């Protein structure tokens with residue numbers, strides 16, 4: 024094959040880990056996780072979430088890596104390459120569609136984060152109080168023009184990085200910036216812990232009150248686990264297809280899931296003490312991050328610099344996650360439809376920009392399109408979110424587990440995940456396989472049946 028047609032790959036195990044973590048860590052940790060904990064009753068939600076990560080997240084991530092690396096193809100082409108029956112390609116098509124749905128609202132929130140970097144640099148948050156923090160957030164959202172401009176800037180930057188390619192774009196950016204993000208979030212958490220009344224926040228985050236556990240809460244935790252680990256839509260199939268042949272993919276799944284959960288918990292520790300200390304409500308909803316973090320850094324030495332740094336790194340996290348989302352359709356269009364990389368990137372991000380406007384104009388009850396209801400009472404923004412996280416990702420995950428558990432040879436699975444027998448991990452593989460075949464799919468089915476009211480618990 025000519026050199027220019029050679030498929031790109033990540034260059035080292037280090038790069039594999041950071042790129043995958045770059046996909047997992049994003050607005051899910053810093054924005055979604057804290058506000059979902061806040062609206063779903065604290066510690067109990069955290070506990071179910073962590074169980075979902077272990078019982079469902081890690082096994083399904085391993086399945087996606089298996090499909091990706093064995094086929095070395097995009098989410099649709101992978102199933103063809105593995106000689107799966109025709110219908111399995113649906114997973115790839117569904118995943119590609121889900122990538123668009125998520126990107127519509129994700130790029131909007133990423134736009135808010137970018138605008139906060141800019142506002143923090145301008146010194147807009149000097150002397151901020153809890154009430155001015157919410158007014159500032161409101162004005163960021165309602166726009167109407169500025170949030171759209173920020174959303175376009177985000178997607179523009181994502182396009183530039185993706186046009187640079189897997190190695191020069193994705194790998195370079197994630198490898199440099201993920202470690203910095205980790206350090207910054209620790210600083211933030213430590214600062215928040217020193218606020219007066221911090222223990223109330225910690226108590227909310229870690230105290231498990233089982234009476235809070237209802238079917239919808241469990242479904243939300245499961246949906247969050249998929250969203251957080253970028254599972255169920257072919258992102259990890261696509262990234263797996265760029266993995267090095269000697270990567271221990273089970274270890275990578277576990278390391279990514281643990282690091283990601285740790286970052287989420289640190290974000291919770293950064294946010295909840297501040298919520299209680301400044302008299303905000305934990306159930307504030309999607310604005311939680313934007314209202315608390317400026318307060319956390321107000322009134323401390325170097326506070327404004329740390330604030331800029333925090334939002335800058337959140338912007339990075341959002342961007343690297345978005346990159347992995349956009350790469351799913353881009354890999355499909357280039358490999359299956361023969362488009363050039365630049366054209367595929369621009370085509371994908373243009374659609375995201377145009378339809379993404381609907382999300383941006385419906386993000387707040389006073390936004391221009393807020394009164395158009397799509398799913399139940401939900402507007403565009405919430406419907407894109409609900410449909411993708413709570414429905415399509417778990418269904419995608421279920422199909423992936425069923426495909427690997429029941430329609431692939433166990434030997435093939437074991438051979439690929441032991442790097443053709445060179446890793447000494449037969450026992451771990453047997454355990455993961457049992458999870459894939461019996462535990463994950465059944466949990467997914469039970470949670471679904473419950474959410475549509477067939478099976479009550």
Ligand code: PHE
Nearest residue numbers: 047049050051250251253344
């Ligand atoms: N995991 C990312 C986050 O937590 C979101 C994401 C979902 C990225 C699906 C890619 C695919 O922010």
